[in-house]
Every structure is written in structure tokens, then in C-alpha cells.
Amino acid sequence: MAGVMFKTRLTAILLLFLALGLGYFVYYSETASTGYFNLPFKLGLDLSGGSHLVYEADTTAIATGEVDEAMSSLREVIERRINVFGVSEPLIQAEQAGFGASASHRLIVELPGVTNLNEALNLIAETPNLEFKTLAPGATGEVLTDFVDTGLTGRYLERASVQFTQTNLGPSISLNFNPEGSRLFAELTESNIGQPVAIFLDGILLSAPIVQEKIGNGQAEITGQFSVEEAKTLVRNLNLGALPVPIHLISSQTIGATLGADALAKGVYAGLLGLAVVASLMILWYRLPGLVAVVSLGVYIILMLALFKLIPVTLTAAGIAGFILSIGIAIDANVLIFERLREELREGKSLYEATIDGFARAWLSIRDSNLSSLISAIILFWFGTSMIKGFALTMALGIVISMFTAITVTRTFLLAIGVKHKTKLTSFLFSSGFYKLKAKI
Amino acid sequence: MFVIKYRKIFYLISGLAVAASLGSILYFGLNIGIDFTGGTLVEVSYPATRPDLEAVRQAANQINLGSVTVQPTGEDGYILRLKTVSESEKDSLIKAVTLSADNVPAEERTNSIGPALGSELAQRGLMAIGLVALLIILYIAFVFRHVSRPVSSWKYGLIAIVALLHDIIIPTGVFAYLGAVRGAEVDALFLTALLTILGLSVNDTIVVFDRIRENLQNKVASHFDDVVGISLKQTFTRSINTSLVLILILLSLYFFGGTTTRDFALVLVIGMFVGTYSSIFLASPLLVTWQKWSEKRSTK
Numbered sequence: 052m053a054g055v056m057f058k059t060r061l062t063a064i065l066l067l068f069l070a071l072g073l074g075y076f077v078y079y080s081e082t083a084s085t086g087y088f089n090l091p092f093k094l095g096l097d098l099s100g101g102s103h104l105v106y107e108a109d110t111t112a113i114a115t116g117e118v119d120e121a122m123s124s125l126r127e128v129i130e131r132r133i134n135v136f137g138v139s140e141p142l143i144q145a146e147q148a149g150f151g152a153s154a155s156h157r158l159i160v161e162l163p164g165v166t167n168l169n170e171a172l173n174l175i176a177e178t179p180n181l182e183f184k185t186l187a188p189g190a191t192g193e194v195l196t197d198f199v200d201t202g203l204t205g206r207y208l209e210r211a212s213v214q215f216t217q218t219n220l221g222p223s224i225s226l227n228f229n230p231e232g233s234r235l236f237a238e239l240t241e242s243n244i245g246q247p248v249a250i251f252l253d254g255i256l257l258s259a260p261i262v263q264e265k266i267g268n269g270q271a272e273i274t275g276q277f278s279v280e281e282a283k284t285l286v287r288n289l290n291l292g293a294l295p296v297p298i299h300l301i302s303s304q305t306i307g308a309t310l311g312a313d314a315l316a317k318g319v320y321a322g323l324l325g326l327a328v329v330a331s332l333m334i335l336w337y338r339l340p341g342l343v344a345v346v347s348l349g350v351y352i353i354l355m356l357a358l359f360k361l362i363p364v365t366l367t368a369a370g371i372a373g374f375i376l377s378i379g380i381a382i383d384a385n386v387l388i389f390e391r392l393r394e395e396l397r398e399g400k401s402l403y404e405a406t407i408d409g410f411a412r413a414w415l416s417i418r419d420s421n422l423s424s425l426i427s428a429i430i431l432f433w434f435g436t437s438m439i440k441g442f443a444l445t446m447a448l449g450i451v452i453s454m455f456t457a458i459t460v461t462r463t464f465l466l467a468i469g470v471k472h473k474t475k476l477t478s479f480l481f482s483s484g485f486y487k488l489k490a491k492i
Numbered sequence: 493m494f495v496i497k498y499r500k501i502f503y504l505i506s507g508l509a510v511a512a513s514l515g516s517i518l519y520f521g522l523n524i525g526i527d528f529t530g531g532t533l534v535e536v537s538y539p540a541t542r543p544d545l546e547a548v549r550q551a552a553n554q555i556n557l558g559s560v561t562v563q564p565t566g567e568d569g570y571i572l573r574l575k576t577v578s579e580s581e582k583d584s585l586i587k588a589v590t591l592s593a594d595n596v597p598a599e600e601r602t603n604s605i606g607p608a609l610g611s612e613l614a615q616r617g618l619m620a621i622g623l624v625a626l627l628i629i630l631y632i633a634f635v636f637r638h639v640s641r642p643v644s645s646w647k648y649g650l651i652a653i654v655a656l657l658h659d660i661i662i663p664t665g666v667f668a669y670l671g672a673v674r675g676a677e678v679d680a681l682f683l684t685a686l687l688t689i690l691g692l693s694v695n696d697t698i699v700v701f702d703r704i705r706e707n708l709q710n711k712v713a714s715h716f717d718d719v720v721g722i723s724l725k726q727t728f729t730r731s732i733n734t735s736l737v738l739i740l741i742l743l744s745l746y747f748f749g750g751t752t753t754r755d756f757a758l759v760l761v762i763g764m765f766v767g768t769y770s771s772i773f774l775a776s777p778l779l780v781t782w783q784k785w786s787e788k789r790s791t792k
Contacts, residue, residue: 097752105609148612166599168579301606303579310535310600314750325744329737336733369681372753375745376688376760379738386737387699390730416702419635420695426627427691431684434620436527436613439684446688 056467063467066460070350077356090360095367095441098315100308101163102171103437106298108156113296122156124295129158132174135287138162158298159437166305176298181205181289182251183236185243195256198249201239207232211289213282214272222282223274226289233269241265252285318371325375326352329382337389339480340465344385347460351381354452355445364448370441377449380424384457388413392465396481406465410458417457421450493721499777506658506774509766513665522664523671525679528614530607532577536586536597537569543591545570555588557581563675566751569600576606617683621660624690629653632698639705642716643783651778652697655770659693660686663762667755676755685759693767696735697775700727704776717780724776735768 080090096103108125110118122145133141142161147154165171183203190197209229213222228236239248240262247259250273257273277285330348333341355374359366391413395405428450431443495502526533542548545562548570552560560574572585582602590596629649636645663686670676703723713719739761746757 107606107609169583172579301609303602303604305599305602307598307600314752317748317750318745318753321745321747321749324748325741328740328744332737332740368750368752369684369756372745372749372756375741375749376738379734379741380692382737383695383734386730386733390727390733394726412706415706416699419702420698423628423631423694423698424691426631427624427687430620430624430627431687434616434687435684436680439680442684442688 059463060467063463066350066463067346070353070460073357074353077353077360080360090363092356092359093363093365094311094315095365095370095437096161096163096304096311097306097368097438098311098318098366099163100166100306100311101161102165102168102306103302103304104160104162104168104172104175104300105302106158106160106176107301108158108296108298110156110296118156121295122158125158125298128294129160129175133160133162133171136165136171136174138165138171156296157301164308166307168303168305172300172303176294176300180252180254181208183239184249184251185239186246186249198251198256201235203232203235203239205289206295207235208289209269211286213279213286221274221277222279223272224277224282224286224289226271226273228269228271230269233267236269236271237265237267314368315371318368318375322371322375322378326378329378333382333385337386338482339468340385340389340392343461343464343468344382344389346464347385347456348378348381350460351453351456352378354456355449358448358452359445364444365441366445367438367441369438370445373442373445374449377446377453380421380446380450381453381456384413384417384421384453385461387416388457388461393482402468402477402481403466406462410462414458417454421454425450493724495724495773496717496721496777496780499773499781502773502777506770510658510661510665513662513668516665517661517668520668520672522668522678523675524614525677525682526573526603526605526610527679528610528617530576530605530610532574532582532602532604534572534582534585534602535565535569535600536572536589537566537600538595538597539568540595542568542570543589543595547591548589551588551591552585555584557585560585570597576604613680617680620683620687621690624687625653625656628656628690628694632694632701635698636701636705639708641708642787643779647782648701648779651775651782652694652701654778655697655767655775656690656694658770658774659689659763659767662766663689663759666762667759670755670758681753681756682759685756685763688760689763689767692738692764693770696731696767697771699730700724700771700776703727704779716783720776720780724772728772731768731772735764738764 076088080088081092083089108122110121113121126143126145130141130143133143140163142159144159146157146159148157160175162171181204183201184198185201187197187199207228208226209232210227212225212227214225215222243262244264245261247261249259250257250271260274326348330345333344335341337344355377358364364370388409392405392409395409395412396402398405400408425447428443428447432440432447435443542564545564549560549562552562552572552574557577558575560572563571563573565571570589572589574585577585582604586597586599629646629652632649632652633646636648639645639648667676667678667682671678700723703726704720707713707719707723707726712722742757742761742764746754746761749757
């Protein structure tokens with residue numbers, strides 16, 4: 052018996068040190084500016100400020116088997132464009148809603164810190180549409196409809212650059228096609244010697260030079276009335292690549308940094324206040340076990356915060372609400388245990404036995420009831436938009452971790468106290484109800 | 493146990509509350525937010541004293557962007573709601589509500605959702621509620637599968653669902669009223685709160701049912717209503733303490749938390765309150781009523 056007690060107490064002390072160490076990690080990783088331990092909490096856009104955009108991709112023109120590939124290349128193109136914009140840590144992800152033929156494909160773009168959307172929206176969705184056209188048989192080229200598509204477009208470009216020729220005052224744009232584009236361009240020039248090849252940008256005719264000879268090296272030049280600025284923008288956009296799939300914006304959310312910071316500060320304050328009220332209530336009502344519950348709750352909070360950093364979980368206002376709610380759920384497991392403990396004590400068992408039996412009995416209730424909350428959380432995660440997913444994730448995590456801390460931490464600490472002899476003091480410490488107010492029920 | 497003895501009174505209280513809530517939903521209607529209908533929401537705040545509500549409303553409705561509703565928020569801001577508009581149209585709206593050059597409003601947040609996305613979210617939300625209810629019946633029927641006498645296990649599940657309906661109708665009714673009084677909106681967070689209530693309130697109900705199961709196995713009493721009464725008595729303190737803790741925490745979130753989660757916390761507070769009520773005063777007594785009713789029918 053004494054050996055068992057020693058072991059339990061050793062475990063309890065070890066647990067306490069482990070929790071303190073983890074707590075230090077949570078604190079240190081927030082303040083460390085560099086290195087391996089620089090792991091600050093990841094804040095969602097609603098707390099840090101920024102924009103959240105959802106684009107719907109029109110995949111109707113793409114064969115079902117190739118949609119995933121098209122979406123991932125879309126993601127890459129958009130990522131390149133956003134990098135030009137200079138946003139730190141943008142998040143771009145493809146998402147599928149629904150299944151099978153009716154599935155819609157979406158691209159989610161998160162731009163931290165960006166609240167003026169006009170420029171960003173233009174950069175993301177605007178594609179220079181470069182086309183090479185030839186004269187229709189018998190047409191004169193006087194109207195635009197005289198030109199027909201050749202299949203050679205900006206997507207076969209490898210690189211575009213601005214050229215300054217000495218004979219010409221304005222800049223020109225030199226194009227390098229990729230191998231596929233070079234082949235198409237060679238065929239096009241070969242079959243149109245003496246004829247014009249028209250170059251269209253966004254449906255506007257730029258120039259229509261007459262082909263002198265077959266061009267096999269995959270190089271072309273556009274001369275036109277560009278200003279230097281126009282030429283540079285065009286070249287940049289051509290180099291960023293055309294969108295493989297047409298997209299349109301279906302949802303946008305912008306949150307200013309001050310509103311986000313305010314929501315964060317208030318959420319943390321509400322959480323701390325709620326925690327203080329609950330902790331004092333637990334100690335006043337359950338006395339010594341109540342104190343154990345508060346310690347256990349402390350371990351729970353440290354574990355959760357560490358997991359938020361390590362997984363990492365992006366914290367949103369709803370996520371913080373979920374975490375605050377999970378504190379209540381964590382307390383519930385303790386309440387269940389203490390009520391059982393009290394019943395076992397009333398049957399005349401020793402504290403040690405009562406603790407062991409109380410836990411065994413309470414565990415079934417804790418497990419069964421928490422699983423039902425977990426079902427809700429999982430469904431929420433599936434249903435949710437990113438904001439709700441944050442709530443569901445913190446709640447689900449909270450349910451699992453609180454079950455763990457209740458059966459390990461609370462149990463170990465209660466056993467470690469290990470009062471053997473009943474005295475006036477111990478029966479006071481282990482009964483419940485407010486002082487001098489006996490629990491009637 | 494007084495709960496079992498006077499169960500009809502408690503049924504009546506529940507019945508009246510549900511009826512009043514349904515009445516409120518029918519009378520006021522639900523104020524469905526842009527999360528589900530699609531639309532644009534812009535929150536602006538004025539550096540100096542905000543201009544008069546009526547002036548802002550007029551200015552916002554004079555530019556051709558359809559009808560714009562204006563609602564005060566916080567100390568110095570307004571929330572503007574309208575159909576889904578583009579970024580440049582939104583900028584023109586903000587320009588329109590800039591009533592004086594030395595009090596230019598700052599755009600605090602904007603949320604724009606296409607109509608198709610909204611209705612998809614609404615559908616998914618309703619599906620989620622249905623799915624949770626279904627999974628909970630199945631789960632309870634499974635957990636209590638060894639308990640078939642005197643009440644079979646699927647009845648525990650069905651009664652838990654009756655309690656759940658009670659628990660989500662009442663907060664929805666209160667919300668319909670709040671929607672009419674101060675423009676509270678049914679949005680994605682509201683639906684999240686309802687789904688959370690589903691989880692937490694059935695959690696409460698299961699703890700009581702769990703005790704009934706244990707007491708049935710231990711044969712603590714010969715009559716079913718006594719078994720339920722004893723089980724209720726044993727779990728009473730726990731139910732009250734747990735929901736008290738949860739409600740206190742949620743009240744702290746309601747009073748001191750951010751504005752975005754305020755209504756969310758309120759729905760949860762109401763849900764927790766009626767959820768605790770229903771697991772003590774509705775679900776368990778209903779088990780007794782059902783058992784007595786089928787007993788009567790079989791002896792006839």
C-alpha cells in the first residue's frame with residue numbers, strides 16, 4: 052500500500068512538472084523571436100485582419116478526369132500572381148463542394164493584412180488573353196470578324212520580355228514559345244507566307260504583320276503603341292500565365308486589423324473571467340477535490356494551448372468561443388467524478404477505494420455523454436465554412452483532451468492526496484456545498 | 493421524486509414554452525442573414541460621432557444599389573446590408589455614407605456572399621441538423637442496447653430527440669423575437685450554436701439515462717418510475733452544477749466577449765438552460781409516461 056502511494060505521488064509530481072514544462076513552452080514559443088521554438092499562435096483572418104476570398108472555377112469545359120490537375124495548376128498560377136503582390140503568408144487552396152458531376156470546384160484565397168481589395172482582385176482574376184489569328188479564306192481583314200482562331204494563344208508562351216529597338220521609339224514585346232507553341236507557330240507561319248498574322252490582346256487587335264518566311268525558332272515580336280509602363284505590365288501578366296480555368300468571385304470577407312485585435316482581446320478577457328468564476332465556484336463547492344479540479348483544468352488548458360501551436364490550429368473568434376465552451380465540458384467530467392466520489396464515500400468506503408470506484412463508475416457516463424458531443428462536433432466540421440470549422444475543431448479537441456485530463460490528472464492527484472484516516476478536517480475538505488450550507492439534494 | 497410525481501406540470505411548462513416559441517417564429521419570422529441568402533454586409537465606423545441613422549439610411553438608398561438596411565453597431569458604427577455587390581460598388585456605398593469630409597467612416601469589415609453559395613450553405617446546415625439527430629438516435633439505441641426492459645432502447649433515443657426538438661425550438665423562438673426587436677440574424681454561427689446545443693443537451697440526457705440503466709441492472713427499485721426517480725435524484729446536483737458552470741462561462745462570453753460571438757453565446761445560454769431543463773423535467777419523466785402507457789395498453 053505504501054509503495055503504491057509512493058508511486059502515485061511520484062506520478063503526480065511528474066505530471067505537475069510536465070505540465071509546467073509545457074506551460075513554459077507555450078509561453079516561451081510566444082516570445083522567442085527566432086529559432087526552432089518560434090511558434091506563435093496562428094490567428095485567423097477575423098482576428099488578425101485581412102481578406103478571405105472564395106472563387107468558383109468553371110470546369111465545364113474540362114474532362115472529369117483532368118479537373119484535379121487543372122485545379123492544381125490554377126492554384127499555382129494564382130499563387131504566382133499573389134507573390135508578385137507581396138502578401139506575407141498567403142493561403143491558397145482548392146476545395147471541392149458536392150460530389151460527382153454536380154460537384155463545384157473552388158479556390159480559397161486568404162490574404163493576411165490586405166483590406167483594400169480592388170488591386171488584389173484585379174491581380175488575381177485578370178488574365179491577358181493573347182491570341183494569334185489568321186485571315187479567313189477570301190476575307191480582306193477590314194473588320195475584326197475576318198480573323199479566325201488558330202489555336203495558338205498565350206498559354207503556349209514560355210517567356211515574354213520587353214525590347215527596346217533602336218529603329219523604333221516605343222518598346223516592343225518579344226515572345227518565346229514553348230516547344231508545343233513553337234511547333235504551332237512554325238506551322239502557322241509556313242502556311243501563311245505573304246498573309247497577315249493578327250495578334251489580339253483581350254479581343255483588341257494589336258498588330259497584323261505580314262509573314263515573310265516560316266519561323267521555326269519559336270520567337271515572335273509584337274510591336275505596337277505601348278508606353279513603357281504598359282509594356283512592362285503586359286509582359287508581367289503574360290509571364291504569370293493565363294488561368295487554366297475561368298474563375299469568378301462568389302464570396303469575399305474583409306476584416307480590418309483593429310476590429311480583429313479587439314475581438315481577440317475581448318475573447319481572451321471573457322475566457323479568463325469565465326475561468327476565474329468557475330475556478331472559485333469549484334473550490335467553494337467541492338473544496339479539496341475542487342482545488343484538484345482547478346489544477347487539472349490548468350493542465351488541460353496548457354495541453355490545449357500547446358496543441359494549438361503544435362498541430363497548428365488557426366484560431367478564430369469562433370474557435371476561441373469553442374475553447375471557452377470546452378472549459379465547461381472539461382469541468383463537467385470532474386463534476387461527474389466528484390458526485391460519484393461523494394456517493395461512494397457516503398457508503399462508508401475509504402477515500403482511496405471511493406476514488407477508484409467513483410472513477411470506474413463515472414467513466415461510463417463521461418465516455419457516453421462526451422461521444423455524443425463529439426458526433427455534433429464532427430458533423431459541424433463537415434458542414435462548416437472555415438469559421439465554423441475552427442469552432443468545431445477546438446471543441447472536438449477539447450472533448451478528447453478533457454476526457455484524458457479527467458481520468459489521468461484528476462485521478463492521479465486525488466489518489467496522491469491519499470487521506471487514510473477520517474478526521475474532522477478531511478471530512479470537511481471532502482464534503483461538498485458552500486460552507487455551513489449542507490447540500491440538501 | 494417530485495419530478496416524476498408532478499411530471500404533468502413540467503410537461504405543461506415545456507409545452508407552453510414550445511408553443512410560445514413556435515408562435516414567435518410564425519409571427520415574427522426568422523431574420524435570415526446573408527450567410528444563407530447571399531448578399532453584402534459592410535461594417536463602418538466613424539471617427540467622430542456617427543451621423544444620424546435616418547441620414548445614413550437615406551444616403552445609402554439613394555445610390556442605385558437596391559435597398560440597403562442600416563443598423564447601428566457598437567458606439568460609433570453602422571452595419572449596412574444589401575444584395576451582393578462588387579468591390580467597386582461597395583466603395584461607392586462607403587463614399588455615399590461619408591456625409592461630411594471631416595468624419596470619413598473606416599471600413600471595419602465586409603462580407604460578401606453570392607446567392608448560390610448562400611443557399612448551398614443553408615441546405616448543408618439543415619442536412620447537418622438532420623444528420624446529427626439521426627446519428628444521436630442510433631448512438632443512444634446502440635449505447636443502451638442491453639437495456640430493453642421495461643422500455644426498449646430505441647425509445648430512449650426517440651425521447652432524447654423529443655427533448656432535442658424542445659431544446660432547439662425554444663432558442664429559435666427567442667431569436668425570432670430578437671430578430672424583430674434588434675435585428676439579430678440567423679447566420680452560420682446561429683446554426684453552429686444549435687448544433688452545439690444538440691450535442692451538449694443530449695450529453696446531459698445521456699448522463700441521466702446512463703444512471704437509469706445502471707440502476708435497472710442493480711434492481712434498486714421494483715417500479716420503473718421509482719428507478720427513474722432515484723436516478724434523477726442521484727444526477728440532479730451534477731446536472732445543475734455542470735450547466736451552471738457552462739452558463740456562467742457563456743455569460744462571460746456574452747457580456748465581455750467580442751461582438752461577433754455575442755449572439756452565439758446568447759443562443760448557447762438559452763440552449764443550455766432549456767437543455768438542462770429538458771433532460772431532467774422532460775426526457776426522464778417521458779420514459780415513465782411511455783412505460784405506463786404501454787403497460788396499460790398491454791393489460792387491456
